[in-house]
Amino acid sequence: MPNYQQSPDPHDLDNVFQALADPTRRAVMTRLSEGPASVSELAKPFDMALPSFLQHLKVLEESGLVSSKKQGRVRTCEAQFKRLSEAEEWIAHQRAVWEGRLDRLGAYLEALQSTEKE
Amino acid sequence: MPNYQQSPDPHDLDNVFQALADPTRRAVMTRLSEGPASVSELAKPFDMALPSFLQHLKVLEESGLVSSKKQGRVRTCEAQFKRLSEAEEWIAHQRAVWEGRLDRLGAYLEALQSTEKE
DNA sequence: ACAACAATTAGCCAATTGCCTAAGTTTATT
DNA sequence: AATAAACTTAGGCAATTGGCTAATTGTTGT
Numbered sequence: 681m682p683n684y685q686q687s688p689d690p691h692d693l694d695n696v697f698q699a700l701a702d703p704t705r706r707a708v709m710t711r712l713s714e715g716p717a718s719v720s721e722l723a724k725p726f727d728m729a730l731p732s733f734l735q736h737l738k739v740l741e742e743s744g745l746v747s748s749k750k751q752g753r754v755r756t757c758e759a760q761f762k763r764l765s766e767a768e769e770w771i772a773h774q775r776a777v778w779e780g781r782l783d784r785l786g787a788y789l790e791a792l793q794s795t796e797k798e
Numbered sequence: 799m800p801n802y803q804q805s806p807d808p809h810d811l812d813n814v815f816q817a818l819a820d821p822t823r824r825a826v827m828t829r830l831s832e833g834p835a836s837v838s839e840l841a842k843p844f845d846m847a848l849p850s851f852l853q854h855l856k857v858l859e860e861s862g863l864v865s866s867k868k869q870g871r872v873r874t875c876e877a878q879f880k881r882l883s884e885a886e887e888w889i890a891h892q893r894a895v896w897e898g899r900l901d902r903l904g905a906y907l908e909a910l911q912s913t914e915k916e
Numbered sequence: 917a918c919a920a921c922a923a924t925t926a927g928c929c930a931a932t933t934g935c936c937t938a939a940g941t942t943t944a945t946t
Numbered sequence: 947a948a949t950a951a952a953c954t955t956a957g958g959c960a961a962t963t964g965g966c967t968a969a970t971t972g973t974t975g976t
Contacts, residue, residue, distance in 0.1 A: 690821050701815035702964090703808050706888070712861055713895040720922060732965050734924075739963095753922045753973045761896055770824070771886040777831040777878055820934090838952065848953075850935050852940040857933095871952045 688766040692744065696767045699743035702727070705736050709745060712759035719748075719755045806846040810862065814885045818862035822846070823854050827863060830877035835865075890901045 684749055708722055723733040737757065740746040744763040748755050817823055826840055841851040855875065858864040862881040866873050 688874060690824075693824065694819055697815045697819035701812055701819055703812060704964095706811065707806075710895075713892045713899070715899060718922080728964095729966060731967085732924075733924080735964070739869060742890055748922085753971095755923070759892075761893055764892065768886055768889040768893070771882055771889075774827055774831045774877075774882065775879055775886070777828075778877060781831070781833060816955085822934095836952085846934095847936060849937085849955085850952075853934070871941095873953070 688763075688770075693767060693770060695743040696745060696763045699739050699745055700767070702739075704733070704737065705740055705760060707738060708736065709759060709764075712746065712757060716756050716758040719757065722757060806881075806888075811885060811888060813861040814863060814867060814881045817857050817863055818885070820854065820857075822851070823858055826854065826858060827877060828883075830864065830875060834874050834876040837875065877884060 700709070704726055707725070711717060711722060711725075719728075719734070719737065722737070723730055726733055737746065737748075741748060744760055746757050748757040748761050750756075805894055818827070822844060825843070829835060829840060829843075837852070837855065838848075840855070841848055855864065855866075859866060862878055864875050865878050866875040868874075
């Protein structure tokens with residue numbers, strides 16, 4: 681049976697977290713959360729030469745956080761939330777394990793108190 | 799009124815995402831989710847010189863994802879989930895905005911269909 | 917045809933990252 | 947007192963990152 685529900689390639693997580701580790705790129709994601717936009721529209725808020733900004737976009741696309749297509753001379757970009765969700769799930773999982781531990785600690789402490797009462 | 803519920807400094811998010819953008823450091827977080835450990839205990843699974851590994855730990859500590867204290871010659875490390883939660887919340891917020899948009903799109907499409915029926 | 921627009925490519929640069937080895941410091945252990 | 951253990955510091959190196967300018971490509975408006 682092929683593994684359709686593939687867990688994310690660790691390398692993908694590398695790229696997603698790397699992409700999010702920059703305020704310019706996070707701001708682009710925030711903008712794109714509200715809907716698609718062209719490259720120059722996305723670039724406008726930033727005090728940066730266009731080629732520099734384009735590198736950020738490239739990082740976002742290569743991480744899978746953004747997709748784009750070109751029509752005529754305009755490239756339109758769109759957020760892709762699949763990878764972002766994978767990152768969120770990785771974090772949630774860590775916390776779940778951690779909280780599982782705290783729960784066991786809580787149970788342990790309760791058990792300890794019961795023992796002390798007897 | 800002072801702003802007690804400080805939203806995370808963007809620079810903190812930079813550091814947290816940067817810290818998570820490396821498989822070694824994510825593996826350390828996963829290990830620490832299960833409980834504290836010493837430096838050499840953490841380093842053992844990795845085929846890497848100790849000073850190299852220590853740099854990874856330093857990145858994790860400086861991002862606030864890990865705290866540590868030294869007793870005698872042993873440094874014990876512990877996961878700190880505050881920063882991790884901030885990162886998770888940033889992602890969740892983006893998705894919320896995105897999904898809000900999809901909801902409005904859904905409402906729009908419904909309204910459009912009603913219009914077409916009339 | 918040609919000018920303007922939107923994006924892209926090429927190439928340069930300084931700073932940062934991620935690894936290494938070698939040597940040092942501070943506790944234990946015998 | 948000497949050795950071993952557990953880090954820690956210093957310094958070197960190649961690759962990557964994040965910025966720039968200048969020049970180019972492809973598309974649209976006049």
